[in-house]
Amino acid sequence: MAISIDLKAPETRTAFGEQALAASPASARAASDERPSLIGLSRDELGEALGAIGVPHRQVKMRVAQLWHWLYVRGVSNFSLMANVSKELREKLDAAYTIARPEIVTEQVSVDGTRKWVLRFPAKGAGRPVEIETVYIPEEGRGTLCVSSQVGCTLTCTFCHTGTQRLVRNLTPDEIVGQLLLARDRLGDFPDAATPAGAIVPSEGRLVSNVVMMGMGEPLYNFDNVKTALAVVSDGEGLALSKRRITLSTSGVVPMIEKTGAEMGVMLAISLHAVRDELRDELVPINKKYPLKDLLEACRAYPGLSNAKRITFEYVMLKGVNDSPEDARELVRLLKGIPAKINLIPFNPWPGSRYECSAWDEIERFADYVNQAGYASPIRTPRGRDIFAACGQLKSESERLRKKDREALEAAAG
């Protein structure tokens, strides 16, 4: 059974929940905070922010280095903990800026150790507070964080629950980096922090060792913010996640693919799911604009591509739709000459979805074929299905909470 941690209900607390409650007051403040965040700024922008509160020019470089260390190596979310920064400057920083984490609306832990957070970010400008979902998947030797880039999505991939939610807005760099900081807080992945008792995490190494931009939204429709955020995440003197351990997944925004390789230099994944334009037009409608031929051409030209730096092609297995031996053969033919991995994803159903998952023996037959053709093609074990945290299922929890709120309001109104 999944553990659901309701931060507002102490009676449902578990060993995990106590930590969630402890995090709650600060994060609740974050939701109504109008101070700009220092998280996710480049070093130059951080220097400008310091200059704006009167830090002398000759000190800026040193102060930026100090802050960078506190924010991204020590993982503090409170200026008062920055021991080598003078009290006067800490107070000035606190008056002008925030480094608070996003508000945790819920945290759920699956039986398999997968964790899903529904996070709330403050309104930007005239907008409203927004909610997104972030998922942590622990495995032997690695811990992967699936990060969202947008609230909702403009694309309407028919197998994906997020695709049924209209786009509300892009996430800003602080909101993208904030998801990683929050996950590392909650998992105890910063120095001096404790991992919650009973949490399933990798037995050695970093608890969040990989980041995949595969949560809610199309990251290449929020290119600048994603680029800024990933530069902070991969900065060697801070969070220091190697670009080899950061994967950006796109539904196929062809004109941005080359730019992604050249300017971000991260690993690329393509949400492929079909090998014929007719079917891909239905499953991944952006295909009507950028058909398979153009998409695969852009993949062939991806900067830095080699056998050590392969593109991952995501392929969701839909019963009777894209799982035939002919599909497997066509997949191998299409990818010929591209250093590639194929991730076969058993379909994860969500309320109202129109597809079913392929039978297990069909998935294995498909995998055998592409493996024999020389492509490493692991079948991705479904993770976090009991908390709707699996691939394509994001939205379910925030949708459920909204429905609950609506019902409560209607009941109160009589």
Ligand code: SF4
């Ligand atoms: S698969 Fe990605 S791009 Fe497609 S609807 Fe879902 S979130 Fe959007």
